[in-house]
Amino acid sequence: MGAKSVFATLLLEVGNTAWKVAAYRPHQQPEFLQRGYGFEALKAYLQQQVFADLALASVAASELTDNLRQFAQQQNKKLVIAETQAGFGIAHCYANPSTYGVDRWLTLLAARAAQTNAIIIDAGTAVTLDVMDDQGRHLGGWISPGFKLMQEALLQRSSKLRVATQAPSETLGTSTENAVYLGCQAALRGFVEQALQQSQPKLADTRTVVYLTGGDLDLIPEETFERFVYQVQRRPHLVLEGLSRWFEQRPE
Ligand SMILES: Nc1ncnc2c1ncn2[C@@H]1O[C@H](COP(=O)(O)OP(=O)(O)OP(=O)(O)O)[C@@H](O)[C@H]1O
Ligand SMILES: CC(C)(CO)[C@@H](O)C(=O)NCCC(=O)O
Ligand SMILES: [K+]
Incomplete structure (x- = not known):
């Protein structure tokens, strides 16, 4: 093995399926390092890294956060945990902030940097929409099952369905596998x-940026946006970008 990189702070996003680690860089975009599945793999990965602080954003069960707390203590690392909160130039619209997913809130924080209207779509385990105006007012959003979850639901509730593992080269499925993949x-x-x-009439006639993020972002082709004048940005690590901004701007 080559020389190890030394990072002051690692950023860790834990979703419902995958975890992602990036290195924090003051006043810069974070450097994406690793994506993986499961707590054991995460622990093994972190044990190989040289770092002092760990900044965490998790939407997984609180048990995982407890386990990470214990791990950080054993390893002598400082763990700081991002939570949906007031301030940071964003007025999110949930009456109870603790019920608004921190991953969604962090994407608002990342998009706020551009000070434009933002339409944020995260195609992960769940697919989420969040709409924010150019004043940082969060207007709300949607939550729906993600691409993989839709397929799993179909498989679970039927006996004859199968799923294609690769993108079909047809637009209308001529087999069960292709029909399920293409339908989802x-x-x-x-x-x-x-x-x-539906966001268009809610946003003032100033610049609007569409942010696409999440593990399934490549399933959304450019043609989807042809009828709209918006600028589209594919930002696979938008949650980590937001976590980086949170870490930088948070009161100590
Ligand atoms: N090995 C894998 N296991 C599970 N999903 C995978 C894998 N590789 C790619 N994916 C895709 O990633 C998607 C999940 O996206 P993402 O990586 O953003 O998950 P996540 O961060 O857990 O999502 P969320 O934040 O919604 O919980 C799945 O719908 C699936 O299509
Ligand atoms: C919607 C997900 C699962 C997307 O990762 C997450 O943001 C979450 O658990 N949110 C809590 C519910 C909400 O944001 O309204
Ligand atoms: K996500």
Whole structure:
């Protein structure tokens, strides 16, 4: 093995499926390092890294956060945990902030940097929409099952369905596998189109940026945006970008 990199702070996002680690860089974009699955793999990965602080954003069960707390203590690391909160130039619209997913809130924080209207779509385990105006007012959003979850739900509730593991080269499925894959992809694309369509009248006529993030972002083709004038940015690590901003701006 080569020389180990030394990082002052690692950023850790734990979703419902995957975890992602990046290195914090003051006043810069974080450097993406690793994605993985499961707590054991995460522990093994972190044990190989040289770092002092760990900044965590998790939407997984609180048990995982407890386990990470214990791990950090054993390893003599400082753990700081991001939570949805007031301030940071954002007025989110949930009456109870603790019920608004911290991953969603962090994408608002990342998008706030551009000070434009933002339509944020995270295609992960769940697909989420969050709409924020150019004043940092969060207007609300949507939550729906993600691409993989839709397929799993179909498989669980039927006996004859199968799923393609690779993108079919046809647009209309001529096999069960392809029909399921293409149908779920169409639902995802439809979510995106509806998101843009229904957000449009809610946003002032200033610049609007569409941010696409999440593990399934490549399933949303450019054609989806042809009818809209918005600038589209594919930012696979938008939650980690937001976590980086939170870490930088948080009161000690
Ligand atoms: N090995 C894998 N296991 C599970 N999902 C995978 C894998 N590789 C790619 N994916 C895709 O990643 C998607 C999950 O996206 P993401 O990586 O953003 O998960 P996540 O961070 O857990 O999501 P969320 O934040 O919604 O919980 C799945 O729908 C799936 O299509
Ligand atoms: C919607 C998910 C699962 C997306 O990761 C997460 O943000 C979450 O658990 N949110 C809590 C519910 C809410 O944001 O309204
Ligand atoms: K996510």
